[in-house]
Amino acid sequence: MKWRILAAASVIAATPLMAADPVPGDMAERFGALDTVIDISLSPDGKQIAYVSPGPDRSMIVMTADIATGASHAVTQIDAKVGHIGWCAWSAADRLVCQQRSQTKVYGDIGVNFTRLFAIDLDGKNVKMLGQRSSDRALGISLADGNILDWGTGDGTVLMAKMFIPERAIGTLVAEKRDGLGVQLINTRTLQARNLEIANRQASGYISDGRGKIRIMWANRYDTLGNLTGETEYFYRKSGSNSWATFSRSDRNGENAFVPIAVDAECDCAYATRRSKGRRALYSVALNDTLDAKQVFSHADVDVDDVVRIGRRGRVIGASYVTEERHATYFDKEYGALAEALTKALPGQRLIGFVDASADEKQLLILATSDVDPGRYYLFDRTSKTLAEVLLRRPPLEKVQLANVRAVNYRADDGTMVPAYLTLPVNGAAKGLPTLVMPHGGPASRDEWGFDWLAQYFAQRGWAVLQPNFRGSSGYGQAWFQDNGFQSWRRAIGDVTSAGKWLVSEGIADPRHLAILGWSYGGYAALQAQVVAPDLFKAAVAIAPVTDLAMLKAESKRFTNAEIVARYIGSGAHIDEGSPARHADAFKAPVLMFHGSEDLNVDATESKEMDRALRKAGKASTLVIYDGLDHQLRDSKARIDMLLKSDAFLRGSVGL
Template sequence: MGKYGRVCRLALLAGAGWGVFACGAWGGPPVPTQKVTLSATLTGDAADLFGSRETIWGASLSPDGSKVLFLTSNQRSGTQLMVASSAGGRPPTQILQSDGTPMTLRWCDWADDSRIVCDVTGSDVVNAELVGFQRLMAIDVDGKNSKLLSQQGSMNDALRISQFSADVIDWNEGRNGKLLMARDHVPEQTTGTRLANTADGLGVDMVDTHSLAATKVEAANPSAIAYIGDGKGAVRLMATEALSSGGNLSGVRKWFYRRRGSRNWEGFSDVKADGHGLRPLSVDYASDTVYCLDDRDGRDKLYRVALDGSMKTELIYADPKADVDDVLRLGRQARLIGAATTTDQGSVAYFDPEYQKLAGALSKALPNLPQIEFVGSSADETKLLLSAGSDTDPGRYYVFDKTTKHLNEIALVRPQLENVPLATMTPVTFKAADGTVIPAYLTLPPSGPKKGLPAIVMPHGGPASHDNWGFDWLVQFFAHQGYAVLQPEFRGSTGYGDDWMLQNGFKSWRTAIGDVTDAGRWLVAQGIAAPDKLAIVGWSYGGYAALQSNVLDPDLFKAVVAIAPVTDLDVLRSESLGFTNHNLVSDFIGSGAAITDGSPARHAAMFKAPVILFHGTTDQNVGVGESRLMNDRLRAAGKQSSVVIYPNLDHQLPSGEIRADMLRRADAFLRQSMHLAAAGQAN
């Protein structure tokens, strides 16, 4: 389950040190001439192979196109920033590393050809509450001259926390290392005769990432929560969200805009907590417009709105069956080149004729890798960084030179799976009990029988989310082990319009969970699943769905695996106490009988299937206490239950070793619970 935008303004955050970072040359294995191979093929079992973290993600091309930066991982929770030649042929250089406790590298990008900006996150305990925080830093391409880009100030004199301290809103085309940054300004108390900083709230500065010299562009505003620039150094839109007298967010974001050359803010739109209203995405400088999403006629559509004072609105793209799910941006100005929708295998519409033509040509050049994405480009767009993958290919990165038409493969996302047979993911549909047709993805083992299998229903997290066609390490592991896996897009999922969302997966849990249990019945009715070999596995809201399905129908599933699950809706509500979004969280969850009926921990006596739970102790999305509570309630009711707690890991369990351990334990639990032979042995 994702964040609800938790923001805390109530206490001082303990100091976060930077000692977890180190610089130096990479001492990894030698690299072949044409590929950056970051780790040797693992020789462990299937849990090691599939639980291993990605070896490359977050890749970005330098403005001059000569270098690629990317993040990579060890098999624990550490993350490294690497830089390599875009032409290949030389080992990458390690620039930074974090061990994940408490700081984690989340993303990095180029300020210019010699300077890199990185986003780091962590957590700390404040007044007995686990609180997350984020900072921006800059470092030279040789690993030297690291500086904190977030607003500086005295921690001892600060009057409130700065949780999410800075963001880049304009990369300034990768020139001279100067960026337009939204920065959180924290007021300080006055000590003696010294007048402390009185600025409070989110402002915008032009920051030199080399020297830290900053020029104020927008004064700090305590109500501001976001700004959007035009790619040319001007701020054109601002969002505000006021706090009530009780210190809680209102749930309504007010957007304002400026006409070109003006300093006056004019009203643009109001966006409610449910997402209704014009939601600005990016400014197109050439046409003096802003691209927006808006929910009209029950589906998200892409619009373009004039910023000249007329508010002229033009529909750019819509799908009659699905929401516009995402937009595609490219270049140092992050200009919008297309949009994606939620369909069987995903659909992309390109608005830029050049990239529409190029995408078609690349699809022919890479026929087995239909998921092609333009990840980045050089400043002049003569060189492109792209990724390509499929359901049976975890993905690989390429650099394409428009001038020479040369496509150079530079890295594999999961090299350890290069020669491992992977399973095909097939879009299917099934009927719910009320006749509604539910879309889903079915993955069968890559070899062997296709009927009478041990099978898993795997509901997604969220609940405001959906699954996508493509490689999924969790699905592929279980398919490799001989299970059929069905991922239902139950009602309450996003991507299919307002009617499909209902009230949300918590308030409308009976319908959402009913679709999940109907998915299991469909597997049995189709002969895919043996009735006595049907299990359910879920993560986050999916873990909640896995547990709650056994309240709705205790006889259907024979084993339950719940990872970081919600188990009691009142406990989930209490986890937002002391945060400014508490009222929004409370409204989202609901009240009354739905809380009692919809909390699996309150119905432990109904369970018949054995349960295993997994949870990390620093999970800020769903507290680890929820799994402990569920386990205690089940055991008190005389049910078979166990809980595995992983210290110092967050909601995603971002450790290759831990994920492998979880997969190994989950597979063994399912086999024992459903009386299955070990993988590779006949039943």
């Protein structure tokens, strides 16, 4: 079918939460502001959208907007002390289900993240917690009370995987006896529920077929001490059966198994990923006695990282992967044709994603982005073939000319070509520039082509920015990942320092004005680069960095994943050699660090120890702690402050 895309006027021109145009030239305010749209969904009837947006004083607000009129209003606001909203979606045209994420301390001093699901009417009333009610009789703690497996047709009933914690029965006749993860068909208005899967202590998750049938279950394995081993066993049900049979088993490294990620009722099969020729490929596996597996998509250079879904039932329509840019191969020809037509209709926003759909899939919510556009949400009417812009992801950047991002490859010291992304200043300068190498976090992650608020901010300030996908990055197959960026830190950091040398050799970077900045593992890389190449970078900025590998292992000791973390980081000489806090004497460049006091990914103690070691060694070090913030520093004021301090520090350090 040939699509004819007709443009339409914006249907939601503004909302009460859209920021006013900032003072011209105040780039830190523009780029440091959080996304206006943190999460968004389309109502079952296709007439409204709901979105989560940052509010004042670190709060978060759930908004709804009428697509026809553009009228919007706040449904509820969550104070930062309570937590924040991860997402909201529609159980009915007049009711939402939202996930609240919070942090707390258990057993006195152990910080943990936990999530809770609640349902709410659009007027903010009839709030219902979907998980088990809290009780002082509970014999355990549930960090996640459940997740939605199937959103149904929009009548207010959803399929929910729900965690049950048994209770002490002393003094009561209504103590909860169920124990483990079960599945319920639950009415989000009344909480009336029908059990579809009894609570199972062995179950770690379920996958439905989108039609209310549970077809996949998996169980993470534990040792005799209650620690996760890293092994997982997957089970399946044949059509019409209530019995479980083994689907696949993964080893302690999560390999050598088909990993199911979706079920297709039409083909009576599961979509699953598995390594093929060193890279992850996508298969369809028949859910019958044969378990016949057929490879449906693979790429010679990169991993398949997910499937593309559409609609309230999560129907699989394609596979997703990233080469230089993110791509989708569509199994559904109609959606493939539509994606191609939209790309042509929106030439400045060539990354097209299907975000949500009405129950009948006649209305589609679409996100279009590029390197020079942070993102615009559109509503596409499949009947009239009209496309209407509804919201901007970052309104403060609407009038800012952003810098183009170019995929490049540079030669590492062993001759290997390393992929990276180069962003040059918007003023057109290309040689002899102040330059930042910006390694990504993870390390099991990678950078992609598109909009990056950190890189774009520094490009506005006149810096060239190079983002390397060093060896140890994910997405390029097992050979590139090696033993991960901690155990193979020499190779990963070697690729990062090679990036700096290449920038100088190409004449892009002025060697006197070359610096490095990174977040999380990227912060670790920025610091460890000072250990191995102290003369290369003239300044280092590290945000929430790992600074000591032994400390990082120790942070997980009271959690069930302690053994997995310990294996991932490893043991041996690299623990000492790869910990920058133990080699402060090697540093020559000044260091600026930022950390949130409530960071549960990397404890702020690591930055404090790095700062202490540098000062003791007589090195220049500054540490900024943001009270009450976590690893992501989800606060506009803090991010603005971080950008201003970083820019001033870098300029002063390299002599600009």
